[in-house]
Amino acid sequence: xxxxxxxxxxxxxxxxxxxxxxxxxxxxxxxxxxxxxxxxxxxxxxxxxxxxxxxxxxxxxxxxxxxxxxxxxxxxxxxxxxxxxxxxxxxxxxxxxxxxxxxxxxxxxxxxxxxxxxxxxxxxxxxxxxxxxxxxxxxxxxxxxxxxxxxxxxxxxxxxxxxxxxxxxxxxxxxxxxxxxxxxxxxxxxxxxxxxxxxxxxxxxxxxxxxxxxxxxxxxxxxxxxxxxxxxxxxxxxxxxxxxxxxxxxxxxxxxxxxxxxxxxxxxxxxxxxxxxxxxxxxxxxxxxxxxxxxxxxxxxxxxxxxxxxxxxxxxxxxxxxxxxxxxxxxxxxxxxxxxxxxxxxxxxxxxxxxxxxxxxxxxxxxxxxxxxxxxxxxxxxxxxxxxxxxxxxxxxxxxxxxxxxxxxxxxxxxxxxxxxxxxxxxxxxxxxxxxxxxxxxxxxxxxxxxxxxxxxxxxxxxxxxxxxxxxxxxxxxxxxxxxxxxxxxxxxxxxxxxxxxxxxxxxxxxxxxxxxxxxxxxxxxxxxxxxxxxxxxxxxxxxxxxxxxxxxxxxxxxxxxxxxxxxx
Numbered sequence: 249x250x251x252x253x254x255x256x257x258x259x260x261x262x263x264x265x266x267x268x269x270x271x272x273x274x275x276x277x278x279x280x281x282x283x284x285x286x287x288x289x290x291x292x293x294x295x296x297x298x299x300x301x302x303x304x305x306x307x308x309x310x311x312x313x314x315x316x317x318x319x320x321x322x323x324x325x326x327x328x329x330x331x332x333x334x335x336x337x338x339x340x341x342x343x344x345x346x347x348x349x350x351x352x353x354x355x356x357x358x359x360x361x362x363x364x365x366x367x368x369x370x371x372x373x374x375x376x377x378x379x380x381x382x383x384x385x386x387x388x389x390x391x392x393x394x395x396x397x398x399x400x401x402x403x404x405x406x407x408x409x410x411x412x413x414x415x416x417x418x419x420x421x422x423x424x425x426x427x428x429x430x431x432x433x434x435x436x437x438x439x440x441x442x443x444x445x446x447x448x449x450x451x452x453x454x455x456x457x458x459x460x461x462x463x464x465x466x467x468x469x470x471x472x473x474x475x476x477x478x479x480x481x482x483x484x485x486x487x488x489x490x491x492x493x494x495x496x497x498x499x500x501x502x503x504x505x506x507x508x509x510x511x512x513x514x515x516x517x518x519x520x521x522x523x524x525x526x527x528x529x530x531x532x533x534x535x536x537x538x539x540x541x542x543x544x545x546x547x548x549x550x551x552x553x554x555x556x557x558x559x560x561x562x563x564x565x566x567x568x569x570x571x572x573x574x575x576x577x578x579x580x581x582x583x584x585x586x587x588x589x590x591x592x593x594x595x596x597x598x599x600x601x602x603x604x605x606x607x608x609x610x611x612x613x614x615x616x617x618x619x620x621x622x623x624x625x626x627x628x629x630x631x632x633x634x635x636x637x638x639x640x641x642x643x644x645x646x647x648x649x650x651x652x653x654x655x656x657x658x659x660x661x662x663x664x665x666x667x668x669x670x671x672x673x674x675x676x677x678x679x680x681x682x683x684x685x686x687x688x689x690x691x692x693x694x695x696x697x698x699x700x701x702x703x704x705x706x707x708x709x710x711x712x713x714x715x716x717x718x719x720x721x722x723x724x725x726x727x728x729x730x731x732x733x734x735x736x737x738x739x740x741x742x743x744x745x746x747x748x749x750x751x752x753x754x755x756x757x758x759x760x761x762x763x764x765x766x767x768x769x770x771x772x773x774x775x776x777x778x779x780x781x782x783x784x785x786x787x788x789x790x791x792x793x794x795x796x797x798x799x800x801x802x803x804x805x806x807x808x809x810x811x812x813x814x815x816x817x
Contacts, residue, residue, distance in 0.1 A: 285301060670684075735758035774790040
């Protein structure tokens, strides 16, 4: 890079103005050497020192254009754009024919929002350097920035007059017209190009347009023409495949799908994204009816990219949704094992264990992960879920304590650990310790609605400090007004405060958002209704609760029988 700078500077020196050339040969060589030293400083990132060197030259030799140019570059690096503009104008004044001086000044104008000055500069450059194609594109972008699409399009016409039409100019013109919402004109421009030249990109774009207009036969014709030029052109393969699928020509669709996922030119991420959309967002009947064909495509893709995380994740998700949980779990584990640098994949694997109710594996592998990645709260939570189902609450406390030792200053990890510890302590009938743990959570995260709800509910169960429980629970329903669990807690606290009538609307709302799936919530609602003497509705909910009860409320039947007896039923 330094040698290029030297070559550039030497070329500048050869064209120095007469005022500088009036120096003796010795003075010229010394000044040139000083300039080269400044360039090297600039190249090494010593901007301030370089600026001092260039400034000393311009002070002594105001006509030394190269020194003004490099001084301007140092000002640009220091974001002193007004000074940079001034120095570039001086350089251009000394050598108006220099391309780089003018080009750099145009860039400064563009950066500082002086678009018309930048446009004028580019127009002048193009007049003097008509074969520099990049200038045309830069000028077109300037016109777009200035909101003059017609002039941008005229600039593209000039490019084609000088260099001939290309796929690049056709696509650029199309995008400009589309951005200006001149849709029909945009596609007409592609049709015009396509009538004279062959391009898979243009043909596929036209095919996509025809598909959007529900002209599937014409769309397929465009895709076929694109594939006749390049049989492996992935966008055309995908476009044709979608056209066939949308028109239910499945016998033709699936071979094309197999070709697409087997195509070496298509990135693995693009394949997995399409397969995911195909198996997740289409009609469930489509997936069930063509499971064997989808299995084939999924397997081809997996064999083609056996270690790609996105492909493995898509395959695993597909197998899970189609009832093959064990296969899915194996793939989730494979993904985590192959990519140990991506802990998010390990999180996904642990969730698969949770969904498959493998509590021991979840607890143990979650613990290993939690200790390895103590800052990732998901691992602590998932391990806690496993140990809780195993009723090994002391292990949750021990793991929480280990996490706290590892990350004593990580708020998120501490919140997760204290939260899990509180839940475990409560299940161990150590409510005082549980409440201490919850207090520590709320000190770190006062709006943690999960802990606010649990703390409030456990206080209500023990009939303690209902005023505090009410305040905490109120926060939860304000944060999530449609959460049935939080509505139940708040309503139950109101009931315990002797406010059954106030509690009723919250339970009614809970019933609309999943409350009917909870034995506990229906039991609480029935108690509220009973207190309000709405006996028929109360026993209706108790009957529903009894139907669903599977040991969650051990004394439910006995209590309902007592309620019936108390009113003579």
